[in-house]
Amino acid sequence: xxxxxRYASAIVTAAMLAPGIGAYAQDSNKLSVPDVTVxxxxxxxxxxxxxxxxxxxxxxxxxxxxxxxxxxxxxVPCTQTRIAFSPGGKCLQGYxxxxxPFNNWNGSSTCDMALDVVIDTSGKLSIEADILVFDxxxxxxxxxxxxxxxxxxxxxxxxxxxxxxxxxxxxxGTNWHNLVVNDSQNQWYGGxxxxxxxxxxxxxxxxxxxxxxxxxxxxxxxxxxxxxCRTDTAAVQAQDIAYVLSSLQTRIYDGAGNLxxxxxxxxxxxxTNSR
Numbered sequence: 001x002x003x004x005x006r007y008a009s010a011i012v013t014a015a016m017l018a019p020g021i022g023a024y025a026q027d028s029n030k031l032s033v034p035d036v037t038v039x040x041x042x043x044x045x046x047x048x049x050x051x052x053x054x055x056x057x058x059x060x061x062x063x064x065x066x067x068x069x070x071x072x073x074x075x076v077p078c079t080q081t082r083i084a085f086s087p088g089g090k091c092l093q094g095y096x097x098x099x100x101p102f103n104n105w106n107g108s109s110t111c112d113m114a115l116d117v118v119i120d121t122s123g124k125l126s127i128e129a130d131i132l133v134f135d136x137x138x139x140x141x142x143x144x145x146x147x148x149x150x151x152x153x154x155x156x157x158x159x160x161x162x163x164x165x166x167x168x169x170x171x172x173g174t175n176w177h178n179l180v181v182n183d184s185q186n187q188w189y190g191g192x193x194x195x196x197x198x199x200x201x202x203x204x205x206x207x208x209x210x211x212x213x214x215x216x217x218x219x220x221x222x223x224x225x226x227x228x229c230r231t232d233t234a235a236v237q238a239q240d241i242a243y244v245l246s247s248l249q250t251r252i253y254d255g256a257g258n259l260x261x262x263x264x265x266x267x268x269x270x271x272t273n274s275r
Contacts, residue, residue: 064097089120133222135254151219
């Protein structure tokens with residue numbers, strides 16, 4: 001376990017004052033008033049994996065954009081997404097990705113990955129969670145078995161910089177502190193393999209969490225992130241985190257073009273084993 005006691009300093013966008021130059025009117029008794037324009041030099045926020053080419057593949061080893069962008073994701077019924085919380089939640093269907101080295105491997109679509117989001121409240125908790133998930137037992141008409149290199153990767157250097165860009169809540173966050181890494185995300189041993197960091201959203205105390213799903217080959221069946229905030233001024237408690245993580249509904253089965261029925265029994269690798 002390690003703790004980061006410092007939080008990243010804010011980036012302040014400079015403003016440029018551009019006075020317009022007024023011309024004299026033909027009437028020498030009148031003088032035009034200069035126009036004054038203030039232009040804010042601000043551009044789109046770049047996610048971490050786009051800032052450092054040396055780390056880009058580790059953070060986004062997929063064909064597609066592995067980033068939660070709520071304003072670009074359509075809202076759909078929560079029965080259609082791969083993550084949900086309660087019947088009254090707001091569910092967003094995000095990008096569909098494939099691993100970069102095996103895009104459309106052998107013409108198959110058995111390695112489709114879904115990035116979906118749920119936004120909800122429960123009691124005095126405000127929750128936003130996302131999942132990147134694939135169905136390792138998906139069967140399609142034009143493809144064979146799932147490619148052996150098809151799995152959700154884990155970025156071992158995932159830290160405060162990545163949490164800052166996790167979702168719309170963390171992008172508003174301040175007062176970042178107490179980065180915790182459990183078990184160093186080592187999939188070969190026991191432990192809950194959580195990474196978390198505390199922050200504030202206005203007056204509200206929050207925590208951001210990253211939690212991998214079942215082990216599959218060299219990675220995982222899914223990777224889940226969640227921001228959990230109190231709607232009062234109390235601190236987020238361990239029982240709040242446990243309640244949210246246990247209440248989130250993760251759906252591994254992919255019904256799109258899948259010849260395997262949802263009720264078919266499958267077995268996933270234990271979190272304590274490599275297979």
